[in-house]
Amino acid sequence: MTVELISVGTEILLGNIVNTNAAYLAEKCAALGLSCYFQSVVGDNEERLSMVLKSAVQRSDVVILSGGLGPTEDDLTKEVAARVCGRQLRVDDDSMERIAEYFAGRDLAPTENNWKQAKVPEGAIVLHNDNGTAPGMIIEDERARVILLPGPPNELIPMFEEQVAPYLERLTPEVIVSQTVKICNVGESRAETMVKDLIDSQSNPTIATYAKTGEVHIRVTASAETPKEARKLIKPVVKELKSRFGNDIYTTDENVTLEKAVVDLLLANDLTLVCAESCTGGMLAARLINVPGVSDVFKAGFVTYSNKAKRKSLGVKKSTLQKYGAVSKETAEEMARGAAFITKADVTVSVTGLAGPDGGTSEKPVGLVYICCNVKGSVTVKKYQFKGNRAKIREAAASAALILLRGCILEYFSKVTFGKK
Amino acid sequence: MTVELISVGTEILLGNIVNTNAAYLAEKCAALGLSCYFQSVVGDNEERLSMVLKSAVQRSDVVILSGGLGPTEDDLTKEVAARVCGRQLRVDDDSMERIAEYFAGRDLAPTENNWKQAKVPEGAIVLHNDNGTAPGMIIEDERARVILLPGPPNELIPMFEEQVAPYLERLTPEVIVSQTVKICNVGESRAETMVKDLIDSQSNPTIATYAKTGEVHIRVTASAETPKEARKLIKPVVKELKSRFGNDIYTTDENVTLEKAVVDLLLANDLTLVCAESCTGGMLAARLINVPGVSDVFKAGFVTYSNKAKRKSLGVKKSTLQKYGAVSKETAEEMARGAAFITKADVTVSVTGLAGPDGGTSEKPVGLVYICCNVKGSVTVKKYQFKGNRAKIREAAASAALILLRGCILEYFSKVTFGKK
Numbered sequence: 001m002t003v004e005l006i007s008v009g010t011e012i013l014l015g016n017i018v019n020t021n022a023a024y025l026a027e028k029c030a031a032l033g034l035s036c037y038f039q040s041v042v043g044d045n046e047e048r049l050s051m052v053l054k055s056a057v058q059r060s061d062v063v064i065l066s067g068g069l070g071p072t073e074d075d076l077t078k079e080v081a082a083r084v085c086g087r088q089l090r091v092d093d094d095s096m097e098r099i100a101e102y103f104a105g106r107d108l109a110p111t112e113n114n115w116k117q118a119k120v121p122e123g124a125i126v127l128h129n130d131n132g133t134a135p136g137m138i139i140e141d142e143r144a145r146v147i148l149l150p151g152p153p154n155e156l157i158p159m160f161e162e163q164v165a166p167y168l169e170r171l172t173p174e175v176i177v178s179q180t181v182k183i184c185n186v187g188e189s190r191a192e193t194m195v196k197d198l199i200d201s202q203s204n205p206t207i208a209t210y211a212k213t214g215e216v217h218i219r220v221t222a223s224a225e226t227p228k229e230a231r232k233l234i235k236p237v238v239k240e241l242k243s244r245f246g247n248d249i250y251t252t253d254e255n256v257t258l259e260k261a262v263v264d265l266l267l268a269n270d271l272t273l274v275c276a277e278s279c280t281g282g283m284l285a286a287r288l289i290n291v292p293g294v295s296d297v298f299k300a301g302f303v304t305y306s307n308k309a310k311r312k313s314l315g316v317k318k319s320t321l322q323k324y325g326a327v328s329k330e331t332a333e334e335m336a337r338g339a340a341f342i343t344k345a346d347v348t349v350s351v352t353g354l355a356g357p358d359g360g361t362s363e364k365p366v367g368l369v370y371i372c373c374n375v376k377g378s379v380t381v382k383k384y385q386f387k388g389n390r391a392k393i394r395e396a397a398a399s400a401a402l403i404l405l406r407g408c409i410l411e412y413f414s415k416v417t418f419g420k421k
Numbered sequence: 422m423t424v425e426l427i428s429v430g431t432e433i434l435l436g437n438i439v440n441t442n443a444a445y446l447a448e449k450c451a452a453l454g455l456s457c458y459f460q461s462v463v464g465d466n467e468e469r470l471s472m473v474l475k476s477a478v479q480r481s482d483v484v485i486l487s488g489g490l491g492p493t494e495d496d497l498t499k500e501v502a503a504r505v506c507g508r509q510l511r512v513d514d515d516s517m518e519r520i521a522e523y524f525a526g527r528d529l530a531p532t533e534n535n536w537k538q539a540k541v542p543e544g545a546i547v548l549h550n551d552n553g554t555a556p557g558m559i560i561e562d563e564r565a566r567v568i569l570l571p572g573p574p575n576e577l578i579p580m581f582e583e584q585v586a587p588y589l590e591r592l593t594p595e596v597i598v599s600q601t602v603k604i605c606n607v608g609e610s611r612a613e614t615m616v617k618d619l620i621d622s623q624s625n626p627t628i629a630t631y632a633k634t635g636e637v638h639i640r641v642t643a644s645a646e647t648p649k650e651a652r653k654l655i656k657p658v659v660k661e662l663k664s665r666f667g668n669d670i671y672t673t674d675e676n677v678t679l680e681k682a683v684v685d686l687l688l689a690n691d692l693t694l695v696c697a698e699s700c701t702g703g704m705l706a707a708r709l710i711n712v713p714g715v716s717d718v719f720k721a722g723f724v725t726y727s728n729k730a731k732r733k734s735l736g737v738k739k740s741t742l743q744k745y746g747a748v749s750k751e752t753a754e755e756m757a758r759g760a761a762f763i764t765k766a767d768v769t770v771s772v773t774g775l776a777g778p779d780g781g782t783s784e785k786p787v788g789l790v791y792i793c794c795n796v797k798g799s800v801t802v803k804k805y806q807f808k809g810n811r812a813k814i815r816e817a818a819a820s821a822a823l824i825l826l827r828g829c830i831l832e833y834f835s836k837v838t839f840g841k842k
Contacts, residue, residue: 011631013457015448019440022462027436036434037469041443041460048458071610072630073620105788105806113610131809152632154813210437275724281710282703285724289702290812292778300730303696303706303722305715313721357713391711
């Protein structure tokens, strides 16, 4: 079964935004066992969108359009799709109600335009949108199934996961089951080299690697007649990966993020955590706090961007800052120790670095970051040199802090366990 | 003049990588005054690539292909382009020499495959590659100019800047200039309604609206013979937008983000800032700290996710938390006042809310957020009800805090100025 992606949006054509939706959908469709041969981007233009959609429905089994479902005049994906599939638009009462609720909940009045979003092509399956006003829809045309999704990723992603993926799963006679093995501490090319023999020798399950910031994900995908059989094919491969990557695998569960793995590890060991951040400036805390239930472990976070804040909030010594500088092993260590002293948290982590664009020297170039983990007084400081712009360096530092945190907690408990023997 | 982009590569079709080349090329082409109406992605497959290229040369003046120029069997962009344009491949001596040099400079021996890269379609303009072995090329077909570029961004970008951009500049008589007006406090459909008459009555400049979390961007784009003339066409439209949206416009500079506008406002008024975050958990601080130069205003941030942290770090009263709860007007206000008392910052902002997924009640549903701004003792608390998942609620709250912060600072100074009269 083939799938084709059409992204609708002038911002993509103008290069204002990178098309991350297409990458997301392509990855998810591949995991569902659909073959993607074409992706297109087209603007909010009736004639051109119509041209692209017409050739898509002829050559592909499933066509996923994203974007152009907004309330404005520009947005005409739904109108064009309805026309290409020979359907009339009618008001969907349920969507009407949801839009009214959406605005009522925000103490806002919908404009005339918003009601346009309640119209759907007749006979279409309506996909409700919990994160915006535009419903998605599926038109089951005789040539292809045409799926329309809203453009904003925070609306598209949950709609795809909760409503489209289960729908697509039912279409394919074979079931496709994937399992993702998530790895930290190993670069992409090394991970690829480590599994090249498996990739080359296998066709079911297939094995594919994906590079993420600070992580590599390996997806093992099997097709079979039943989920049970597919899982049976996957099992030995995951076992083999576990033996090759060992502790560098932080999860084999698709839904577990690195931050969730760290929170789970803290919970399992009944540890409390405090973050002290300089260059990441709250990013690390923000990622951890995105994990539901984090309140049982996360005590507090300090964003100590200035030297004064490092001194006042964390008790970093003036002499340390003067002698070694804010971006140093010594300052990182005092930040983590100070955070533990003040809050009595079991685990503290500190990040201090030069995110740029200015302020770099030959001795301390932009991208230099020190991270310190303090697990019940057992302290580890690590030096990093990241590349890229300010945002990229900060993201890489936040990921590295999570990875170091995980490593230090594991190490601490392996020693404790060893000591007990 | 129109341009069409074709990205060749299975990694993009599988969603392994995000198509940043397309975003880069689209933005550069728009700046050169070329209109991009179509972008496609296709794999290393002769038949499908040929199909896409054939329709591209028929409907566009310039076609830029990226990727598939490598030395392996898979790479067949050049072969397909030569066939579609009816050209033979011949060895290009200059490219042959460059490949030999490239390997000599790296103490490596080229493989047989590498010499494949020295072949170019007859009559093509060869674009030399200083960062790799694959030369680029321009085939001046009678239907369209077909430009082939290597896929790796560190080869594609310099080749485009140094050789393709000057070539394209010579082709286009017109220049395109855009200006973006960024608005807060106004929803997308309302903004659209407010400028509908302008959108409908104008074709040069054109006016388009873009929705962002908590913001709306309006882009005004003009084409003219010179940049100066284009700017002259844009000026009255931007003036008109300013008169309609007034203070809700936070910038007319494409490169200024909402957080930068807030930082600039603080800098201009010589104010220091401290954030006290509960549900956003560092997101607000992280956004502010992404602004280079923020160190002159940002004093410190507190992530006080637990009640204990709210009490210990910010001095929120136990009785307030017990009587009104952590998510309340009263707690938000004590957080902001406490942060000011402790740090002596001029401006403090606090966020407390229920990000979910659990913990909501009918009285305090998930998505309920209180934000408090304290500008030199002048305190404003606002209640919000956001929808969506945990991540979306937190993002919306961080944006709302920046918008409220901006509004409160502006209001404070308008009163101060008024008082002086």
